[in-house]
Amino acid sequence: MTATPMLETRALTKEFRGFRAVSEVDLTVASGTVHALVGPNGAGKTTLFNLLTGFLTPSSGTVLFDGHDITGRAPEQIAPLGIARSFQITSLFEAMTLREHLELALAGPTGLGRQWWRSVTRMARFKERAMELLEQVGLADKAQVPASSLAYGQKRALELAIAMALDPKLLLLDEPTAGMGIEDVDRTIALVKQLAAGRTVVFVDHNMHVVGSLADRVTVLQSGYVLAEGPYEQVRTDERVITAYLGAAHE
Numbered sequence: 079m080t081a082t083p084m085l086e087t088r089a090l091t092k093e094f095r096g097f098r099a100v101s102e103v104d105l106t107v108a109s110g111t112v113h114a115l116v117g118p119n120g121a122g123k124t125t126l127f128n129l130l131t132g133f134l135t136p137s138s139g140t141v142l143f144d145g146h147d148i149t150g151r152a153p154e155q156i157a158p159l160g161i162a163r164s165f166q167i168t169s170l171f172e173a174m175t176l177r178e179h180l181e182l183a184l185a186g187p188t189g190l191g192r193q194w195w196r197s198v199t200r201m202a203r204f205k206e207r208a209m210e211l212l213e214q215v216g217l218a219d220k221a222q223v224p225a226s227s228l229a230y231g232q233k234r235a236l237e238l239a240i241a242m243a244l245d246p247k248l249l250l251l252d253e254p255t256a257g258m259g260i261e262d263v264d265r266t267i268a269l270v271k272q273l274a275a276g277r278t279v280v281f282v283d284h285n286m287h288v289v290g291s292l293a294d295r296v297t298v299l300q301s302g303y304v305l306a307e308g309p310y311e312q313v314r315t316d317e318r319v320i321t322a323y324l325g326a327a328h329e
């Protein structure tokens with residue numbers, strides 16, 4: 079018997095006024111693996127992420143999470159099941175300190191974040207864990223500064239710490255290294271490797287060095303379809319992929 083995949087889509091399709099942005103996509107992500115989604119601009123990667131997280135409703139097809147059908151559920155129903163997403167565009171509260179960001183994320187599942195009148199002292203229990211997470215991403219010395227004072231790469235590192243605080247079964251990362259210089263890219267690769275220990279990660283990235291360093295398997299999308307799927311070494315030498323994507327990237 080094969081193990082239940084952490085994530086599976088069957089013939090997943092999204093049409094916008096007759097235009098198919100995602101077309102009959104079958105995706106299988108085994109539990110505990112790191113899976114990359116790549117493809118040229120407009121291939122349907124972001125739309126697929128939106129379908130997986132409930133931000134868009136599929137036109138047809140199915141999404142299974144850990145064997146359970148979650149097709150068409152709302153984001154607020156899907157997130158508590160254990161799917162977390164970090165966005166391509168940084169989505170931080172600029173005035174809040176780094177430690178406060180982590181404490182809120184840690185308090186989220188218990189609802190303490192919303193019970194502000196009681197939370198001041200009870201939040202203290204999250205302080206220790208918040209500091210551990212900041213330590214892990216190399217931001218412990220910035221615990222008390224507002225997020226607005228961070229450099230771009232540091233903001234992305236904070237987002238990864240927040241993702242770790244949520245402790246999801248499935249973590250979706252939308253272009254974790256977008257806009258980064260080489261040092262930040264290598265640092266992010268190391269961080270994602272830490273994050274991936276003991277969980278399942280699906281990420282979108284255009285940087286093939288990142289994909290090759292992190293992904294156990296790669297799915298290549300083109301015009302909404304799955305063009306190729308397999309280990310990085312196999313996919314990168316696939317003629318169709320070279321023509322459709324890597325060739326274009328090299329140009």
Ligand SMILES: Nc1ncnc2c1ncn2[C@@H]1O[C@H](COP(=O)(O)OP(=O)(O)OP(=O)(O)O)[C@@H](O)[C@H]1O
Binds near residue numbers: 094124
């Ligand atoms: N809300 C929408 N209404 C109409 N068309 C849309 C909508 N969202 C996406 N599309 C179209 O669907 C296609 C896939 O877009 P998507 O953003 O998923 O691609 P992508 O692979 O994430 O691209 P990129 O690498 O540029 O982020 C594009 O042609 C886009 O214009």
